[in-house]
Amino acid sequence: MHITEEEISTLVDRFYAKVRQDEEIGPIFNAIVDDWPHHLAKLKDFWSSTMLGSGRYKGHPMMTHLQLPLDPPHFHRWLTLFEETASETLRPTAAAEILDKAHRIAQNFQAGIAYQRAASTSD
16 A cells, blocks of 8 residues: 555545535535544544555444435535645555545445435435
C-alpha cells in the first residue's frame, strides 16, 4: 500500500473540516453528526480498514447513508472536496489509490440510494 495511517488521519481531519464549512453538503453532515471527534475516529477506522485491511471499522456505511437526504450533486461535491484534499495532503500514488476507492464507494452508495428510493415509491 502507498498510504499510511498518519496520512489517512490527516486526510480525514482536513477533508471533514472542509465538509463542515461547505455550503452545499455541510448542513447535511452537521445536522446528523453531533459528536465530530467520535465521527472522525470512526471515519479513520473506515479508511484504515478499506485501504490497509486493518479491520478496525465495524459498521454498515451503506445503511447509514441510505438514511441521509443525499442526491447525485451531493456526491459530486463530496468527491470534489475529497479529490482536492487528497491532492493537497497525499503523495500522488496514495492520492490515486484512495480516490479510486472513493469513486467506487460513491457509485455503490448512489446505486443503493437510487434502488431504495425506487423500491419505496413502488410500494
